[in-house]
Amino acid sequence: MELRGKVAVVTGGGNGIGRALCRRFVAEGAACVVVADLGGDAAASVAAGLGDAAAALEVNVALEGDVVRLVEITEDRYGPIDLFCSNAGIAAPAGGVEAPTEGWQQIWDVNVMAHVYAARTLIPRMVDRGGGYLLNTASAAGLLTNLGAAPYSVTKHAAVGLAEWLAITHGDQGIKVSCLCPQGVRTNMLLGAAGDAPDGDPAQLAGAVVLAQGAIEPEDVAEAVVAGLADERFLILPHPEVLDYFRNKAGDYDRWIGGMRKLGRGHRRRRRRCRRGKLGRRPRPGGAGAAAR
Ligand SMILES: NC(=O)c1ccc[n+]([C@@H]2O[C@H](COP(=O)([O-])OP(=O)(O)OC[C@H]3O[C@@H](n4cnc5c(N)ncnc54)[C@H](O)[C@@H]3O)[C@@H](O)[C@H]2O)c1
Numbered sequence: 001m002e003l004r005g006k007v008a009v010v011t012g013g014g015n016g017i018g019r020a021l022c023r024r025f026v027a028e029g030a031a032c033v034v035v036a037d038l039g040g041d042a043a044a045s046v047a048a049g050l051g052d053a054a055a056a057l058e059v060n061v062a063l064e065g066d067v068v069r070l071v072e073i074t075e076d077r078y079g080p081i082d083l084f085c086s087n088a089g090i091a092a093p094a095g096g097v098e099a100p101t102e103g104w105q106q107i108w109d110v111n112v113m114a115h116v117y118a119a120r121t122l123i124p125r126m127v128d129r130g131g132g133y134l135l136n137t138a139s140a141a142g143l144l145t146n147l148g149a150a151p152y153s154v155t156k157h158a159a160v161g162l163a164e165w166l167a168i169t170h171g172d173q174g175i176k177v178s179c180l181c182p183q184g185v186r187t188n189m190l191l192g193a194a195g196d197a198p199d200g201d202p203a204q205l206a207g208a209v210v211l212a213q214g215a216i217e218p219e220d221v222a223e224a225v226v227a228g229l230a231d232e233r234f235l236i237l238p239h240p241e242v243l244d245y246f247r248n249k250a251g252d253y254d255r256w257i258g259g260m261r262k263l264g265r266g267h268r269r270r271r272r273r274c275r276r277g278k279l280g281r282r283p284r285p286g287g288a289g290a291a292a293r
Pocket residue numbers: 011012013014015016017018036037038039042059060061062087088089090110137138139140181182183184185186187188189190210292293
């Protein structure tokens with residue numbers, strides 16, 4: 001898909017990867033980009049910086065009514081949506097199965113159900129008009145895992161599963177689907193997790209592991225997305241090494257699990273040493289390949 005002249009919606013467009021996508025889509029000549037975000041001010045500020053080609057809407061993608069409203073308002077005002085990017089996501093709660101049930105439900109609603117609501121609302125409309133494009137942001141954590149963050153890893157696996165199911169089931173009806181799976185990207189989500197959480201907190205482990213593996217900028221992700229959309233490729237991997245990790249995992253699952261356990265032990269050891277004031281050796285990027293945000 002070429003973006004010139006297209007109507008696109010980007011959820012989570014107020015910050016980070018979503019903001020970079022909005023800016024890049026406008027630079028590519030999109031007719032209209034709707035910046036949708038829970039943070040109305042953030043969305044408005046991104047849209048204001050993009051001039052007439054952008055508009056802002058405050059939405060909570062965890063609510064089906066809000067997603068339906070987003071689609072209806074966009075199509076009424078700007079015409080049929082060519083590209084819908086389900087990009088909004090959250091990382092909390094970190095930790096394992098002990099994370100509170102309400103936290104599991106919240107991350108499930110944002111990282112998975114929001115993609116279901118968008119597909120459910122848009123696919124019938126897109127099929128009626130001969131096709132359309134869905135770009136779903138999952139994560140390398142959806143192909144691999146994120147050490148220290150079970151709710152994030154599990155919901156991102158579900159997001160990958162949904163995207164591939166939609167691509168298989170609706171491809172013959174003209175529905176194109178791409179699944180974006182970055183590893184570390186320098187946004188509030190990653191930098192906040194690595195920096196704000198108290199030492200030893202699972203959120204800090206989750207963020208620190210990803211940062212140590214080398215994070216890229218949101219603009220690099222937007223570059224990979226534009227290339228992936230042009231090729232109409234299902235899997236968009238801004239970190240090409242993720243494909244090698246994914247192949248390693250599929251080739252020998254047990255060996256990969258062993259490598260990930262070792263990586264987790266190394267990070268926990270290093271953080272303990274840092275807390276005791278000894279400067280730990282920086283882990284080499286990549287490792288067993290890999291934790292992902
Ligand atoms: N940053 C990374 O390292 C990384 C890596 C892989 C995947 N991702 C994924 O990329 C996507 C964007 O993340 P980011 O790093 O740009 O994060 P970010 O925190 O910088 O931006 C996320 C945006 O989503 C919005 N949002 C959150 N919940 C929402 C809701 N219920 N409704 C509407 N908007 C909501 C936030 O207000 C925020 O503006 C997420 O799905 C994330 O899981 C991020």
